[in-house]
Amino acid sequence: MQEKNTFHVNGYLGLVVLIIFLISGGFLLYQGVEFEQTWKIVTAIILWIISILFLSSLTIVSPNQSKAILFFGQYLGTIKSNGLFITTPLTQKVNVSLKVRNFNSSLLKVNDSDGNPIEISAVVVFKVKDTAKALFDVDYYQEFIEIQSETAIRHIATQYPYDTFNDDDVTLRGNTNEVSAELAKELQERLAVAGVEVIETRLNHLAYATEIASAMLQRQQAKAILSARQTIVEGAVSMTQMALEQIEEGQQMTFSDDRKIQLINNLLVSIITDKGTQPVINTGDATRGE
Numbered sequence: 231m232q233e234k235n236t237f238h239v240n241g242y243l244g245l246v247v248l249i250i251f252l253i254s255g256g257f258l259l260y261q262g263v264e265f266e267q268t269w270k271i272v273t274a275i276i277l278w279i280i281s282i283l284f285l286s287s288l289t290i291v292s293p294n295q296s297k298a299i300l301f302f303g304q305y306l307g308t309i310k311s312n313g314l315f316i317t318t319p320l321t322q323k324v325n326v327s328l329k330v331r332n333f334n335s336s337l338l339k340v341n342d343s344d345g346n347p348i349e350i351s352a353v354v355v356f357k358v359k360d361t362a363k364a365l366f367d368v369d370y371y372q373e374f375i376e377i378q379s380e381t382a383i384r385h386i387a388t389q390y391p392y393d394t395f396n397d398d399d400v401t402l403r404g405n406t407n408e409v410s411a412e413l414a415k416e417l418q419e420r421l422a423v424a425g426v427e428v429i430e431t432r433l434n435h436l437a438y439a440t441e442i443a444s445a446m447l448q449r450q451q452a453k454a455i456l457s458a459r460q461t462i463v464e465g466a467v468s469m470t471q472m473a474l475e476q477i478e479e480g481q482q483m484t485f486s487d488d489r490k491i492q493l494i495n496n497l498l499v500s501i502i503t504d505k506g507t508q509p510v511i512n513t514g515d516a517t518r519g520e
Contacts, residue, residue, distance in 0.1 A: 231362040233425070236299045236307025241288055241314030248316075251281040283319035290314055298324040298361050308361045326361040330429060335380050339439055340387045342402065347439035350387050350402070352413065353432050354379045360425025368424045378420040386413045392438065406433055470494055 255277035262270030291297055291312050299306040300322040309315060310328070317323075333354040342348050356375065358364045364371040386409060393403045402409055414431040421428060474494070 231305065231366045233360045233362040234307045236309060236317065238289075238309050238311075238315040238317040241290075241316050244284065244316035245288075248281045248284055251277045255281070284316055287317050287319045287321065288314065289317060289323050294327065294329045296326045296328055296361050298326055298365055300324065305362060305366065310361075324365060326358060326364060328358055328361075330355060330357045333375060333379055334434070335376075335383055337435060338380060338383060338387070340384050342387060342392045343389060344391045346392055347441065348387065348392050348402070349435060349437050349439055350383060350433065351435040352379070352383050352410075353434050354417065354428065355430040356421070356426050356428050358425060359427045363423065363425030371424045371426065374424050375421060375426060379417060382413060382417045382420055386416065392436075402433070402436055406436075409433065 255274040257274075258270040258277070259274035261267065262274060289297055289309070291309055293312050295312075297309045297317075299309065299317055301318055301320065306318060306321065308326070309317065333356065335351045335354070337349055337351045339347060339349055354375070358371070368374045387402065389412075390400055390402050390405075390409060393401050400408055410431050410433060413433075414428050417431060418428045
C-alpha cells in the first residue's frame with residue numbers, strides 16, 4: 231500500500247453549491263407540480279439526491295490529523311489538509327493522527343554481551359508518515375510499534391556490555407548516545423513497513439539486575455580504587471624523581487645506591503600513605519661532590 235491523495239474540495243464552497251442545488255430543486259419541483267411538467271420534477275429529485283449525498287460526505291480534518299477515505303472497502307486516498315472538505319459520497323473516513331508521540335517501553339530484563347543480567351528501558355519518539363501503510367500493512371500499528379520497540383531494545387542490549395575496564399570499548403553505560411543512535415537505526419528498519427518515522431530514541435533506565443547489583447557495585451568501587459592508586463603512584467614516582475634531581479643538582483650532592491633506595495622509599499611512603507607520617511632524623515654520612 232502506498233499513500234495517495236483523494237478527491238476533496240473546499241467544504242465552504244461546496245456548501246454554497248449544494249444549497250443552490252437544494253433551492254433550485256425546490257423551485258423546479260414547485261414548477262413541475264404547478265404546471266405538471268414531469269421532467270422538472272425528476273430534475274428536482276436528482277438535484278436533491280446529489281445534494282444529500284454530497285452533504286453526507288462533509289468531513290473536518292483537524293491540525294496534525296488525516297482522514298483515510300474508503301469506498302466499500304477500497305482505499306481511495308488520504309486527506310491531510312486541514313479544514314472543512316467535501317469528498318466522495320458513501321465513503322468511510324478513518325482518522326489517523328500525524329502528531330509526534332512518545333512510547334515508553336516497559337522495564338526489560340535482558341543479558342548484556344557479557345551475560346550479565348541488566349534492566350533496561352527506552353523512550354521512542356515517532357510519528358506516522360504513511361497513513362496507508364499504518365492502516366493496511368500492519369494490524370493495529372500502535373501495538374506493532376510497542377512490540378517491535380521492545381524487541382529492538384532487547385537486541386541492542388545484547389550487543390554491548392554494560393561496562394568494561396577498557397575505556398575504549400563501547401558500553402551501554404558509557405556510550406548512551408551511540409547506543410541510542412544504533413537503536414533508532416534498527417527501529418526505523420523494523421517500523422518502515424508500518425509507515426512510521428522514528429524521530430528519536432533514548433535510554434531512560436539502565437541498571438544491573440537486583441541479584442547482581444551489589445557484586446557489580448563492589449567491582450566498580452574496586453576499579454575506582456585501583457584507578458586512584460595508579461594515579462597516586464605515578465605522581466609519587468614523578469615527585470620523587472624530581473626531588474632527587476633537585477637535591478643532587480642544587481646542593482651538588484651525590485648519594486650511594488643504598489642511600490638513594492632509602493630516600494626513595496621514605497619519599498614514596500610519605501607521599502602515597504593516606505595517614506600522617508612521623509619525621510625521623512638521620513645522622514648518617516652524605517658525600518659532597520667534587
